[in-house]
Amino acid sequence: MNTLSYGLLSLLAQSSFSGYDLMLRIQPFWPAKHSQIYPLLAKLEQEDYIRFELVSQRDKPDKKVYSLTGKGQEALKDWFDQPAAEPALRDEMMLKVFCMSYAKRESARKMLADRLAYHGEQRQKYESKLAELKERAEWPEAGLPEPSHPLFGAYLLTRKAIMSNETNTEWCKWALSLLPEGD
Amino acid sequence: MNTLSYGLLSLLAQSSFSGYDLMLRIQPFWPAKHSQIYPLLAKLEQEDYIRFELVSQRDKPDKKVYSLTGKGQEALKDWFDQPAAEPALRDEMMLKVFCMSYAKRESARKMLADRLAYHGEQRQKYESKLAELKERAEWPEAGLPEPSHPLFGAYLLTRKAIMSNETNTEWCKWALSLLPEGD
DNA sequence: AGCTTATATGTCTATATTTACATATAGGAA
């Protein structure tokens, strides 16, 4: 049982999902291709951490909808109390920044502008996600969910993503301001 | 030539470093163990991207000090102009947050408090790094390096790390405030 | 004298992850 496996169980605690859904939902927090997810789900099912139900759909191919078993819920609780590994960020752009003073000015600016645009796109996705969460679970007046709400975690994560997005956007703009156009 | 290889070249653009130094310096931006670094350096040296000089030390074991060759500098420039891959963050804690509403209150608070403490430690390291940079290269009056300064990139990255650290710290405190003690 | 830590370099094996290959349904666009 590796970290990704527990992550899948963690998502299934909230609700049942297909493998395809799980892939899309875990992506922002633990990048993984479907070729990694599907074999893991098969293994977790064989070992009785999860089970699935075949669901036919009209407009789309059939799917397997997975849910937690009792054993899966137990494993999840044990995992939660273990100390978490340090976060690991791998960002090619940050490696490029090391040699930025040796690059052409226009190249350096393009690199930062590309990243700024990327953050802009990501920002929209996170805002959509937040809107989707608010629809799925209308939490009370002030716009804040209760800690006991199944979507509480998803809300915290989406807020975290937006906060990080804002900081990264700010950094890009600041770095660009230090590199005026035209060398 | 994978991303880590280019990252090593990128560091060597700034100055010559031993494999051990490279490992320590690249860690915060691209996690990698020495068992991954040393074989890569040997391969890069065989393929004439870098060369090394054996340096004897009094108080420490001998070391290989690597520097870029002309071919390495060329490769670096080509790489810089290619679009960078999306950043990949893998954070076990974030996966745990998905099922936080099903965990015990004290467990959830401990998870966040542990992360808050981690950010505190990291913060000190980044501040030390910033102080070290300021020593190695005294940049002018206002405390800002010129874009042409070899340590300009390292300065941007350290500032980025500190900004992210502050945001993550803020998120932990906010999340903890939503989870008052004693369930 | 033996233990631990930091420095320093390396290999070997296991695991994690990506890339490519494969198939199928259905909608919309060219």
Add this chain to the structure above:
DNA sequence: TTCCTATATGTAAATATAGACATATAAGCT
């Protein structure tokens, strides 16, 4: 009709990464 995209699931092979094993110097501690 053909192409592209999203949905949906899978396998095989290549690559990247981590963990374990190995060795060596020198300082400081017990």
